[in-house]
Amino acid sequence: MIDAHPFRWKHRLPTAAVALTLSLGAVVAPATGAAAAEPTLPSGNTAYRTLADYESDMAELAAQHPTLVKPITLPYKTTSGRTVRGIEISNNVQANDGKPVFVDVGMHHGNEWPSGELTLEFAIDLVENARDPYIADLLDRARVVVVPVVNVDGFVRNRRQNDTNTDMNRNYGLGWLPLSSAGAAPWSEPESRNIAWLLSTRQATVFNTQHTCIQVVLYPPLQLAAGPAQDTPRLHRLASAVAAQYGPTYRALPSAEDYETTGEAIDWAYYATRGLSITSETCPNAGAARTYQTQVLDTYAAHRGAMLEALETTADSAEHAIIEGKAPKDAVLRLTKSFEMYTSPYAQPDGSVRPTSFTTTLSSDLDVVQPNGKFRWAVNPSYRPAPAYQADGVRGNRTGFYTEPWILTCERPDGTVLQTARVNVDLGERVEVDLQQCKRDFHRKDLG
Numbered sequence: 001m002i003d004a005h006p007f008r009w010k011h012r013l014p015t016a017a018v019a020l021t022l023s024l025g026a027v028v029a030p031a032t033g034a035a036a037a038e039p040t041l042p043s044g045n046t047a048y049r050t051l052a053d054y055e056s057d058m059a060e061l062a063a064q065h066p067t068l069v070k071p072i073t074l075p076y077k078t079t080s081g082r083t084v085r086g087i088e089i090s091n092n093v094q095a096n097d098g099k100p101v102f103v104d105v106g107m108h109h110g111n112e113w114p115s116g117e118l119t120l121e122f123a124i125d126l127v128e129n130a131r132d133p134y135i136a137d138l139l140d141r142a143r144v145v146v147v148p149v150v151n152v153d154g155f156v157r158n159r160r161q162n163d164t165n166t167d168m169n170r171n172y173g174l175g176w177l178p179l180s181s182a183g184a185a186p187w188s189e190p191e192s193r194n195i196a197w198l199l200s201t202r203q204a205t206v207f208n209t210q211h212t213c214i215q216v217v218l219y220p221p222l223q224l225a226a227g228p229a230q231d232t233p234r235l236h237r238l239a240s241a242v243a244a245q246y247g248p249t250y251r252a253l254p255s256a257e258d259y260e261t262t263g264e265a266i267d268w269a270y271y272a273t274r275g276l277s278i279t280s281e282t283c284p285n286a287g288a289a290r291t292y293q294t295q296v297l298d299t300y301a302a303h304r305g306a307m308l309e310a311l312e313t314t315a316d317s318a319e320h321a322i323i324e325g326k327a328p329k330d331a332v333l334r335l336t337k338s339f340e341m342y343t344s345p346y347a348q349p350d351g352s353v354r355p356t357s358f359t360t361t362l363s364s365d366l367d368v369v370q371p372n373g374k375f376r377w378a379v380n381p382s383y384r385p386a387p388a389y390q391a392d393g394v395r396g397n398r399t400g401f402y403t404e405p406w407i408l409t410c411e412r413p414d415g416t417v418l419q420t421a422r423v424n425v426d427l428g429e430r431v432e433v434d435l436q437q438c439k440r441d442f443h444r445k446d447l448g
C-alpha cells in the first residue's frame with residue numbers, strides 16, 4: 001500500500017511545553033516542574049493513524065465489544081476500489097430498536113487528518129467509558145454511527161479531493177453547481193453516495209461532519225440567496241453549544257455567512273431528512289503551529305465536550321419525533337418517503353439553463369423485539385423543510401414545510417407487507433399507530 005504518511009515519528013513535546021500549549025492563557029508554572037498533565041487520547045496514540053490503523057482499530061473495537069460496537073461497510077467502493085468503513089455504537093447495539101441516531105463523520109477532505117482522528121477517538125472514548133453512568137445513559141438512549149474517513153482515496157494520497165479530483169463537499173445534489181471540483185454531475189462520486197445512503201437508511205436526529213482548519217461550526221444554508229433554514233433557531237442552538245465547547249474563539253453561523261458554496265453534505269442532509277446538520281471545523285489559534293500535538297492531542301478534550309453536546313441533543317425527545325405502538329413480535333416496521341430534489345440551475349448539454357432533478361428516497365426500519373410487541377421509534381419529523389432549490393430555479397427565504405407523511409409498513413421478516421399506514425408526526429410529538437391488522441394477519445399462513 002502506498003502510504004503518504006508524513007508524521008511517522010512518535011510525537012511528544014516536553015511536558016512544560018505541552019502545558020504552555022494547553023493553557024491558552026491560563027496560568028502555568030513550568031519552572032516548578034508541577035505542570036499540568038499532558039493531554040492524552042482515549043486510544044493512547046501519539047501519532048496519526050494510517051488507513052490500516054483506522055481499519056484495525058475499528059475491527060478490534062467491534063470484536064472486543066460486540067454488545068456495544070457493530071461494524072458497518074458503506075455500500076459504494078471508492079473510485080480506486082477501496083472500502084469505506086464505520087462503526088455503530090450503542091448499548092445492545094445489535095438490536096435494531098429505534099433509538100435516535102447521531103451520525104458523525106470525518107475526512108470528507110483527505111488532507112484534513114485531525115478530523116478523522118478526532119472522530120475515531122470520540123468513538124473509542126464512548127466505548128472505553130461505556131460503564132460511566134453519564135455515558136451509559138446516553139448509550140441507552142441513542143445510537144452513534146461513526147465513519148472517520150469518508151474520502152479514503154484522498155486520505156491515502158493526503159489530498160483534499162478524491163481520486164476523480166472531486167471535492168467531496170461539493171458533490172451532494174441539493175443546489176449542486178458545476179464548480180471546478182464539484183464532480184461531473186450531482187452525486188457522481190461514490191463517497192457522497194455513501195453518506196447519502198447512511199443518512200437515508202437511518203433516522204439521524206443529528207449529523208456532524210468534521211473538518212479543519214477554521215474555528216467555526218456551520219449550519220445550512222450554503223448560499224445567501226437560499227435564505228435562512230426553517231429550523232435556524234434549533235440549528236444555531238446546537239452549533240453554538242458545540243462551538244462553545246471548542247472555545248471562546250469559535251463562532252457558530254450559517255455556512256453562507258462564512259463563505260458561499262454549493263453541494264455540501266449538510267445542505268442536502270438537512271433539507272432531505274430534517275436532521276440537525278452541522279459542519280464542525282477545528283483549528284489551532286492564529287499563529288499556533290498546526291501539528292498532531294495542537295490539532296489532535298490538545299484539541300481532543302474540547303472535541304469530546306462538543307460531541308457530547310451533539311449526542312445529548314440527539315437523545316433529547318424535543319429534537320425528534322416518536323412513533324410508538326404495538327406490533328407482532330418479530331415483525332419489521334419500515335418508514336419510507338420519496339421525493340424530488342433539485343440542483344441549482346446551470347447550463348445543460350442542450351444549451352438550456354435549468355436545474356437537474358434527482359430522487360431522494362428515505363427508508364429505515366425497526367425490528368419488533370419486545371415479547372409484548374411494544375415499540376418506540378425515534379424518527380425525524382414527517383414535515384420536510386421546503387428548500388430554495390426548485391424545478392423553476394432558486395426560490396429563497398422559504399418558511400414552509402411539505403405535509404408529506406411517512407409511509408409506515410408492518411412486514412413479516414420475509415418482507416411480506418401486512419399493513420400500510422400514513423403517519424404525520426411533528427417535532428417533539430409522539431403518535432401511536434394502530435397495527436391491529438398486522439397483528440391479526442402476522443401468523444396467518446394463507447397470506448403472502
Ligand SMILES: [Zn+2]
Pocket residue numbers: 108109112211212213
Ligand atoms: Zn474540509
